[in-house]
Amino acid sequence: DGGITQSPKYLFRKEGQNVTLSCEQNLNHDAMYWYRQDPGQGLRLIYYSQIVNDFQKGDIAEGYSVSREKKESFPLTVTSAQKNPTAFYLCASSIAGQLANQPQHFGDGTRLSIL
Amino acid sequence: GQQVMQIPQYQHVQEGEDFTTYCNSSTTLSNIQWYKQRPGGHPVFLIQLVKSGEVKKQKRLTFQFGEAKKNSSLHLTATQTTDVGTYFCLHSSNTGKLIFGQGTTLQVKP
Numbered sequence: 001d002g003g004i005t006q007s008p009k010y011l012f013r014k015e016g017q018n019v020t021l022s023c024e025q026n027l028n029h030d031a032m033y034w035y036r037q038d039p040g041q042g043l044r045l046i047y048y049s050q051i052v053n054d055f056q057k058g059d060i061a062e063g064y065s066v067s068r069e070k071k072e073s074f075p076l077t078v079t080s081a082q083k084n085p086t087a088f089y090l091c092a093s094s095i096a097g098q099l100a101n102q103p104q105h106f107g108d109g110t111r112l113s114i115l
Numbered sequence: 116g117q118q119v120m121q122i123p124q125y126q127h128v129q130e131g132e133d134f135t136t137y138c139n140s141s142t143t144l145s146n147i148q149w150y151k152q153r154p155g156g157h158p159v160f161l162i163q164l165v166k167s168g169e170v171k172k173q174k175r176l177t178f179q180f181g182e183a184k185k186n187s188s189l190h191l192t193a194t195q196t197t198d199v200g201t202y203f204c205l206h207s208s209n210t211g212k213l214i215f216g217q218g219t220t221l222q223v224k225p
Contacts (some may be wrong), residue, residue, distance in 0.1 A: 042203060090158070
């Protein structure tokens with residue numbers, strides 16, 4: 001089955017530690033996205049990538065970093081500079097970039113908490 | 116800057132009642148998408164509207180895009196307990212900026 005796989009499902013971070021969230025898709029989609037969702041709130045865009053080896057900052061990129069070395073993979077690193085990292089992180093992909101207005105397919109998410 | 120306001124934030128209905136959520140923009144939208152997120156789950160794409168005045172139906176759901184393309188609505192008839200969750204609108208601006216509405220969380224009392 002085609003889809004998006006996020007791992008791990010739950011992640012705990014110690015103060016001052018960087019952690020990396022995995023996102024893999026086998027949908028052959030060009031575009032991939034990372035969102036953050038806080039309790040009772042909507043989704044906020046962290047980073048997006050419209051093609052391999054290219055990515056752009058979203059609305060809340062500070063304290064996060066990404067890479068897009070392969071079409072299938074778009075890992076997100078939450079750095080120690082992100083002072084309030086506790087949230088639900090969602091990865092998504094679409095056939096083409098956001099300007100093409102394609103539906104987004106989401107993974108099951110990763111819940112990150114501070115120890 | 117371009118903003119999308121989604122209302123209401125919460126809606127509690129009795130099973131069988133109807134439910135409507137609205138997304139309103141200060142500027143003209145090129146398109147709008149609607150998603151549903153079940154509790155503890157991830158958003159799932161429902162529909163996309165592109166044309167002025169467009170109306171689309173999916174079973175008990177009716178989606179509308181305003182004539183001026185500044186507002187959109189999702190209307191659900193005869194709610195069931197399985198309809199609970201948060202309904203989001205999403206649009207992209209002319210510059211490609213993605214904007215999600217804040218979401219409307221639906222609770223259905225059996």
